[in-house]
Amino acid sequence: MVKFRQAYWDEPLLTEMSMPGRVGYLPPRDKVIAMWSKGKRLLPKEVEREGELKLPELSELQVLRHFNRLSQMNFSVESGIYPLGSCTMKYNPKVSEYIAASPRMREAHPFQPDETLQGLLAIFYELSQMLAEITGMHAFSLTSAAGAQGEFAGVLMIRKYLREKGLAKDEILVPDSAHGTNPASAAMAGFKVVKVGSNASGLVSAQAVRAVLSERTAGMMLTVPNTLGLFESEVGEISDLVHGAGGLMYYDGANMNALLGKARPGDMGFDIAHLNLHKTFATPHGGGGPGAGPVGVTKRFAEYLPVPLVRKQGKRYLLDYDVKHTIGRLKGSFGNSAVLLRAYVYIRLLGPEGLYNVSSLSVLAANYLLKLLNNEGYGLAHGKDLKRKHEAIVSVKSRMPGGAMKVAKALLDSGVHSPTIYFPLIVDEALMIEPTESETMESLNEYASLLNQIYSSIEGGTLGDVPRNTSVGRIDEVKASHPLTLKVRW
Numbered sequence: 001m002v003k004f005r006q007a008y009w010d011e012p013l014l015t016e017m018s019m020p021g022r023v024g025y026l027p028p029r030d031k032v033i034a035m036w037s038k039g040k041r042l043l044p045k046e047v048e049r050e051g052e053l054k055l056p057e058l059s060e061l062q063v064l065r066h067f068n069r070l071s072q073m074n075f076s077v078e079s080g081i082y083p084l085g086s087c088t089m090k091y092n093p094k095v096s097e098y099i100a101a102s103p104r105m106r107e108a109h110p111f112q113p114d115e116t117l118q119g120l121l122a123i124f125y126e127l128s129q130m131l132a133e134i135t136g137m138h139a140f141s142l143t144s145a146a147g148a149q150g151e152f153a154g155v156l157m158i159r160k161y162l163r164e165k166g167l168a169k170d171e172i173l174v175p176d177s178a179h180g181t182n183p184a185s186a187a188m189a190g191f192k193v194v195k196v197g198s199n200a201s202g203l204v205s206a207q208a209v210r211a212v213l214s215e216r217t218a219g220m221m222l223t224v225p226n227t228l229g230l231f232e233s234e235v236g237e238i239s240d241l242v243h244g245a246g247g248l249m250y251y252d253g254a255n256m257n258a259l260l261g262k263a264r265p266g267d268m269g270f271d272i273a274h275l276n277l278h279k280t281f282a283t284p285h286g287g288g289g290p291g292a293g294p295v296g297v298t299k300r301f302a303e304y305l306p307v308p309l310v311r312k313q314g315k316r317y318l319l320d321y322d323v324k325h326t327i328g329r330l331k332g333s334f335g336n337s338a339v340l341l342r343a344y345v346y347i348r349l350l351g352p353e354g355l356y357n358v359s360s361l362s363v364l365a366a367n368y369l370l371k372l373l374n375n376e377g378y379g380l381a382h383g384k385d386l387k388r389k390h391e392a393i394v395s396v397k398s399r400m401p402g403g404a405m406k407v408a409k410a411l412l413d414s415g416v417h418s419p420t421i422y423f424p425l426i427v428d429e430a431l432m433i434e435p436t437e438s439e440t441m442e443s444l445n446e447y448a449s450l451l452n453q454i455y456s457s458i459e460g461g462t463l464g465d466v467p468r469n470t471s472v473g474r475i476d477e478v479k480a481s482h483p484l485t486l487k488v489r490w
């Protein structure tokens with residue numbers, strides 16, 4: 001049996017996490033390279049194939065038809081408007097795809113020596129610098145594969161920092177409007193999650209934070225603008241309060257599309273921030289990945305970041321694994337490199353002025369669409385007098401049980417994508433609409449009139465048996481997620 005299997009794969013993740021400096025459950029890169037070069041087996045014997053793989057015999061045309069059919073069942077922003085709130089389903093420029101598909105990218109291997117990866121490392125180094133500039137942070141680690149993993153890295157850094165300072169703080173404050181990954185990340189890192197209620201305007205008030213703050217407060221996770229599309233106007237005061245109690249501020253950057261070039265989490269008092277490159281920086285996502293959730297920090301936390309960090313020494317770039325207080329590794333190799341490359345191309349294409357225009361247009365689009373909606377059918381649940389940022393959350397007031405779900409299915413019937421539904425949790429029958437900057441005025445007009453038309457076609461409290469036109473009808477959503485049989489056999 002290979003030695004590292006014992007050390008890295010047999011231990012439960014949580015044991016690993018409690019071992020300082022060894023969060024990662026993957027062997028260090030230099031170890032893998034050493035094993036490889038000695039021709040050692042990397043996989044445990046029991047997972048090795050015993051015989052020939054039984055592949056089906058099919059003609060090229062059969063295969064082509066199969067994938068063509070699947071692609072036609074798919075829906076993407078290239079098929080139509082896709083205003084899936086919180087997910088920022090913007091157009092992903094083709095030039096990024098073109099560059100990411102170049103052989104120089106495709107054929108690069110994560111275990112190549114750094115000297116042979118100078119071009120890519122230069123790009124990743126510049127990307128981390130640009131992200132730091134955009135967010136007002138000091139340094140970035142690019143490895144986390146999603147926003148959720150960036151959050152997890154962030155709370156682990158908070159935990160490690162506080163432990164090293166000998167502070168017994170074990171509570172993380174999370175607003176009730178937060179994305180579910182926030183409390184999940186905090187809980188996975190061993191914190192107790194303390195819920196902070198939003199006020200009638202849908203905002204977290206400094207007063208509400210003060211009410212739950214204590215010497216146990218390790219930090220607070222905050223999304224700005226929040227999941228109601230509203231700017232947290234008391235964020236400065238909240239940061240001061242949390243810092244005053246010795247806690248740290250974590251910025252959930254999933255909604256950064258609203259702030260690009262206008263406001264920076266670093267200036268709002270946040271210590272740690274993640275960005276969702278697959279959302280804000282136009283890399284393809286949906287169906288679970290791959291994504292990238294780089295995590296950035298102020299100077300105080302620079303030595304806690306997950307490794308490797310891309311550094312520049314003279315004219316050379318290198319991957320640095322030797323970072324003093326690092327929480328360890330979170331991901332094989334140095335992240336989802338093709339996603340990082342696409343995001344880099346997007347930022348370089350647009351430049352500071354272009355990014356500024358992105359946020360202006362995304363905010364304009366959301367407010368314009370909201371204005372066109374029949375408010376009798378689609379009302380704002382919170383802060384009716386506040387301007388929205390990049391997304392608008394309306395409540396379906398149809399007196400129709402399960403209204404949001406039915407409106408969503410009726411939209412699918414019309415050949416467009418539905419908004420996010422039933423999130424955030426503090427809005428009943430929520431439709432969370434994020435059109436992004438990619439849509440034209442005509443397409444926003446069409447979407448709003450479709451929604452209004454659906455509302456006016458409710459008869460006797462029902463929309464009938466929707467959807468009627470989709471290739472897959474009503475799915476059993478409980479069955480899809482519940483009788484899960486998960487077995488780990490190692």
Ligand SMILES: *Cc1c(COP(=O)(O)O)cnc(C)c1O
Nearest residue numbers: 086146147148179181252254276
């Ligand atoms: C998408 C999202 C996340 C999680 O990001 P993933 O990249 O999906 O892991 C966290 N918070 C908010 C507000 C989000 O919209």
